[in-house]
Amino acid sequence: MKKDVEEILFTKDEIAKKVKEIGMQITKDYKDKNEILVVGVLKGANVFLGDLIREVNIPVYVDFMAVSSYGQSTESSGVVRIIKDLDTDIEGKHVIIVEDIVDTGLTLKYLTENLMSRKLESLKICALLDKPERRKCNISLDYIGFNIPDKFIVGYGIDYAERYRNLPYIAVLKEEAYQ
Numbered sequence: 402m403k404k405d406v407e408e409i410l411f412t413k414d415e416i417a418k419k420v421k422e423i424g425m426q427i428t429k430d431y432k433d434k435n436e437i438l439v440v441g442v443l444k445g446a447n448v449f450l451g452d453l454i455r456e457v458n459i460p461v462y463v464d465f466m467a468v469s470s471y472g473q474s475t476e477s478s479g480v481v482r483i484i485k486d487l488d489t490d491i492e493g494k495h496v497i498i499v500e501d502i503v504d505t506g507l508t509l510k511y512l513t514e515n516l517m518s519r520k521l522e523s524l525k526i527c528a529l530l531d532k533p534e535r536r537k538c539n540i541s542l543d544y545i546g547f548n549i550p551d552k553f554i555v556g557y558g559i560d561y562a563e564r565y566r567n568l569p570y571i572a573v574l575k576e577e578a579y580q
């Protein structure tokens with residue numbers, strides 16, 4: 402796997418430091434609430450979510466959604482289909498959507514609209530990586546780890562054709578790795 406890596410953007414330690422900072426900020430922002438519900442967007446956010454919740458020092462409940470966007474494999478089309486919905490009723494809950502990466506923003510636009518219709522108490526968005534140059538719609542992110550350039554990245558839960566999710570760092574792949 403390592404031989405396929407062109408450049409490491411963020412090391413394991415840099416990611417851990419950032420995740421800790423976000424966890425502390427969430428703890429601070431929600432200190433007066435009894436609990437929060439963190440909704441991970443599968444599969445990519447799984448690794449980030451696992452690390453993040455251990456840096457949050459208030460009661461955290463966890464649920465997951467899996468969505469799929471029709472269209473090209475590396476680009477969201479905006480037409481989103483729910484593959485796995487939440488297991489729990491979120492009415493009256495303080496919810497944070499956790500994403501690994503925001504690109505066009507179309508997945509999150511769909512998800513926020515969908516969750517808002519379920520009468521929750523509050524909704525925020527937390528994303529480890531943001532590619533603002535690629536945005537196709539207007540969404541506001543409440544917690545952002547790193548802004549990244551318009552490069553296709555992998556690692557720390559994020560895949561190319563289901564590979565490289567277990568890289569401990571976030572990296573750009575070599576051209577020849579794409580086949």
Ligand SMILES: O=P(O)(O)OC[C@H]1O[C@H](OP(=O)(O)OP(=O)(O)O)[C@H](O)[C@@H]1O
Pocket residue numbers: 442443444445446470476477500501502503504505506507508509559560
């Ligand atoms: O902002 P957008 O352009 O909508 O793209 C962002 C989405 O793309 C990635 O998921 P992907 O479809 O690669 O699925 P995965 O998490 O299962 O790997 C990422 O996890 C976001 O959910």
Ligand SMILES: Nc1nc2[nH]cnc2c(=O)[nH]1
Pocket residue numbers: 475502503504552553554555559560561
């Ligand atoms: N693996 C991967 N998926 C993405 N989805 C949107 N942007 C990216 C990216 O840079 N890498």
